[in-house]
Amino acid sequence: MxxxxxxxxxxxxxxxRDFLADKCSKKFVKQMEESEAGHSVELWxxxxxxxxxxxxxxxxxxxxxxSFLDLAVLLEEMGRACLPGPxxxxxxxxxxxxxxxxxxxxxxxxxxELIHGEKIFTLALSExxxxxxxxxxxxxxxxxxxxxxxxxxxxxxxPDAHIADYMLCVAGTKPRGGITIFxxxxxGPGINCTxxxxxxxxxxxxxxxxxxxxxxANILGRLNQGRSAIQKIIERAAVGKCCEMVGNIQRVxxxxxxxxxxxxxxxxxxxxxxxxxxxxxxMATDVDAARFSTYRAAWMxxxxxxCTKEVAIAKAWIGQASQRVFALAHQIHGAIGVxxxxxxxxxxxxxxxxxxxxxxxDFHREIVAKEMGL
Amino acid sequence: MDFSFTDExxxxxxxVRDFLEEEIxxxxxxxxxxxxxxxxxxxxxxxxxxxxxxxxTWPKEYGGQQRSHIDRLILTEEMLxxxxxxxxxxxxxxxxxxxxxxFGSEExxxxxxxRIARGEAYFGLGxxxxxxxxxxxxxxTKAIEDGDYYVINGQKTWASCASFAQYFDVYARTDPEAPKxxxxxxxxxxxxxxxxxxxxxxxxTGTEAWNDVFFDNVRVHKKYLVGEKNRGFYQxxxxxxxxxxxxxxLMGNYPLFEGVIRFAKDNKLSREASVRSxxxxxxxxxxxxxxxxxxxxxxxxxxxxxxxxxxMSKAYSTxxxxxxxxxxxxxxxxxxxxxxxxxxxxxxxxxxxxxLGSKGYSLQAGTTEIxxxxxxxxxLGLPSS
Numbered sequence: 001m002x003x004x005x006x007x008x009x010x011x012x013x014x015x016x017r018d019f020l021a022d023k024c025s026k027k028f029v030k031q032m033e034e035s036e037a038g039h040s041v042e043l044w045x046x047x048x049x050x051x052x053x054x055x056x057x058x059x060x061x062x063x064x065x066x067s068f069l070d071l072a073v074l075l076e077e078m079g080r081a082c083l084p085g086p087x088x089x090x091x092x093x094x095x096x097x098x099x100x101x102x103x104x105x106x107x108x109x110x111x112x113e114l115i116h117g118e119k120i121f122t123l124a125l126s127e128x129x130x131x132x133x134x135x136x137x138x139x140x141x142x143x144x145x146x147x148x149x150x151x152x153x154x155x156x157x158x159p160d161a162h163i164a165d166y167m168l169c170v171a172g173t174k175p176r177g178g179i180t181i182f183x184x185x186x187x188g189p190g191i192n193c194t195x196x197x198x199x200x201x202x203x204x205x206x207x208x209x210x211x212x213x214x215x216x217a218n219i220l221g222r223l224n225q226g227r228s229a230i231q232k233i234i235e236r237a238a239v240g241k242c243c244e245m246v247g248n249i250q251r252v253x254x255x256x257x258x259x260x261x262x263x264x265x266x267x268x269x270x271x272x273x274x275x276x277x278x279x280x281x282x283m284a285t286d287v288d289a290a291r292f293s294t295y296r297a298a299w300m301x302x303x304x305x306x307c308t309k310e311v312a313i314a315k316a317w318i319g320q321a322s323q324r325v326f327a328l329a330h331q332i333h334g335a336i337g338v339x340x341x342x343x344x345x346x347x348x349x350x351x352x353x354x355x356x357x358x359x360x361x362d363f364h365r366e367i368v369a370k371e372m373g374l
Numbered sequence: 375m376d377f378s379f380t381d382e383x384x385x386x387x388x389x390v391r392d393f394l395e396e397e398i399x400x401x402x403x404x405x406x407x408x409x410x411x412x413x414x415x416x417x418x419x420x421x422x423x424x425x426x427x428x429x430x431t432w433p434k435e436y437g438g439q440q441r442s443h444i445d446r447l448i449l450t451e452e453m454l455x456x457x458x459x460x461x462x463x464x465x466x467x468x469x470x471x472x473x474x475x476x477f478g479s480e481e482x483x484x485x486x487x488x489r490i491a492r493g494e495a496y497f498g499l500g501x502x503x504x505x506x507x508x509x510x511x512x513x514x515t516k517a518i519e520d521g522d523y524y525v526i527n528g529q530k531t532w533a534s535c536a537s538f539a540q541y542f543d544v545y546a547r548t549d550p551e552a553p554k555x556x557x558x559x560x561x562x563x564x565x566x567x568x569x570x571x572x573x574x575x576x577x578x579t580g581t582e583a584w585n586d587v588f589f590d591n592v593r594v595h596k597k598y599l600v601g602e603k604n605r606g607f608y609q610x611x612x613x614x615x616x617x618x619x620x621x622x623x624l625m626g627n628y629p630l631f632e633g634v635i636r637f638a639k640d641n642k643l644s645r646e647a648s649v650r651s652x653x654x655x656x657x658x659x660x661x662x663x664x665x666x667x668x669x670x671x672x673x674x675x676x677x678x679x680x681x682x683x684x685x686m687s688k689a690y691s692t693x694x695x696x697x698x699x700x701x702x703x704x705x706x707x708x709x710x711x712x713x714x715x716x717x718x719x720x721x722x723x724x725x726x727x728x729x730l731g732s733k734g735y736s737l738q739a740g741t742t743e744i745x746x747x748x749x750x751x752x753x754l755g756l757p758s759s
Binding site: 280310366374 | 375376377378444635638639649650651653655657658662666669672686689690743745750751753754755757758759
């Protein structure tokens with residue numbers, strides 16, 4: 001048992017932190033939020049050159065052959081920096097599923113361009129209605145027509161679809177229950193993408209498939225057998241979001257404590273008042289607890305261990321813990337924290353978006369209940 | 375990072391479980407809440423000692439096994455899971471033995487550590503006083519030198535396990551002129567000493583939970599001074615870090631946790647969304663707390679004394695225990711109020727016991743407020759208030 005990172009992971013963390021401190025200022029984040037693309041081609045290229053997109057992929061596809069746990073460290077730093085752009089979609093939502101389930105031929109074709117950042121990939125999974133995660137609620141249909149599949153239906157909250165080259169699209173392929181994952185050309189005919197306006201300024205889309213083409217050769221994994229792959233995709237995405245959130249709330253704790261040391265009222269730093277100290281102590285406890293439960297899930301996922309319960313625990317915990325952290329961070333920062341002149345709002349908005357992504361605390365508590373045999 | 379146990383650790387856990395299950399099968403005792411501090415069983419303590427499980431981490435020369443702190447956490451975790459009556463040796467094993475090991479003379483180590491490890495010396499604590507709780511440094515009990523002896527006068531309170539204690543770890547003022555933190559010393563006092571008397575105190579559950587302990591000209595030989603004279607306050611802070619460090623803060627009521635989950639399943643209550651949500655939330659909080667406590671053991675394993683780490687795990691865990699008791703009461707409804715021995719009582723009255731008893735968990739061994747002060751100053755570097 002060991003709760004600390006390896007030397008290599010610490011180096012990766014430092015490299016990432018330094019790079020992002022340099023390239024991902026809040027001014028840049030703001031620009032990206034305000035731009036339609038939400039994505040800087042220049043930064044994307046640099047990240048590809050650093051090997052970030054390929055970090056967890058085998059060397060034979062051009063990757064760095066590192067583990068999901070290493071990626072977790074990188075995701076934490078990205079959360080800390082509020083990094084905009086499609087990295088999460090590319091690697092966590094699309095790349096790793098391709099590695100999991102695609103044929104060797106498909107991997108040879110798609111992974112190198114994914115790893116080099118030449119093409120942008122994302123995942124079209126969730127749909128209108130509540131709750132919107134899980135294979136059972138999928139209404140998008142793919143029907144066989146002249147040897148290829150024709151996809152119709154609506155996907156919601158698809159990240160980065162507006163700039164994507166390829167989408168993994170999850171669709172029903174039998175009248176009852178059969179689910180298949182297709183890799184579709186995101187810019188092809190019959191696909192209509194509308195950018196939604198979100199609190200985090202990230203780029204979530206509604207994607208309407210209206211008789212879009214999905215060649216039979218682009219089925220990822222087995223026809224009608226996508227269900228277990230989807231569960232793994234959701235679990236991995238949930239852990240990935242947890243990692244980003246750990247970086248986010250860790251930074252917010254540091255910002256808040258710094259502020260409490262500097263801000264003076266009644267002739268002394270507000271951090272010398274016990275009520276503020278206890279708020280900060282509560283924040284630190286939530287942050288450490290979130291870190292350990294997240295990294296436990298990431299470690300298990302990385303080692304290929306079954307971790308449905310541990311993932312759900314991590315996501316349920318951090319969903320609620322982050323909201324407590326932000327309630328206190330804002331209370332301690334006072335009015336400046338609710339303006340756009342201070343950086344806190346970047347974190348507040350992103351933490352809520354991450355809480356809502358891939359199942360909130362209620363959703364994951366129910367998974368824990370099932371795992372307890374309730 | 376590695377969140378797993380080694381094969382050896384897993385085997386050890388299994389060994390402890392087998393032992394405890396055998397004990398229960400033989401009906402030596404019944405699993406109970408708070409048994410780590412309220413379950414007194416000389417036979418059990420002796421049998422645990424025979425296996426070498428008291429003083430597990432201590433050097434072999436003093437009767438220990440030189441095992442890791444993770445092993446000790448596994449051991450205590452299983453004791454708590456089964457609600458085993460470990461109170462007679464718990465304090466000596468957890469903290470007083472460690473204090474003697476860290477600060478005591480060679481003579482004291484040789485006199486006490488092997489006996490604690492053999493399950494033959496039971497310890498109680500003499501820290502709090504009527505006028506010195508959170509502000510422990512204000513304690514007024516005095517120890518005045520008289521030749522080869524110290525003469526102790528004063529009163530200690532909230533002394534857990536005190537009726538059964540053979541020795542007390544007592545903090546007393548040895549320099550009334552010095553600043554209050556710098557005039558306190560630590561002593562081992564024989565509970566049979568002339569002038570020492572005890573009056574039991576009954577807690578809100580009806581249990582004899584503590585004693586008031588009175589010292590009326592109690593003479594203690596100088597060799598029972600632990601560590602340096604007037605360094606007692608620094609030593610007690612060190613000891614408190616260990617007192618707060620363990621799994622008992624999270625799992626003191628584990629038999630209730632297990633019991634209420636089983637109750638909800640057996641009575642089909644767990645089909646209700648609100649019950650599912652409450653129990654799942656408890657499971658989440660439990661597993662998170664467990665990680666915070668394993669972190670503390672990992673700190674000790676690095677050879678550091680835990681400090682804010684155990685303040686964090688203890689403050690967190692006692693909230694979990696209060697939450698557990700509240701949820702158990704909600705799920706049991708009106709049956710929850712029934713006490714052990716009553717007609718119709720569910721879960722042997724553990725819910726009622728825990729609901730009432732848990733009010734004290736966030737007070738003993740450092741109130742949650744004191745622990746948060748420690749976190750704020752030591753972990754976060756905020757200025758002292």
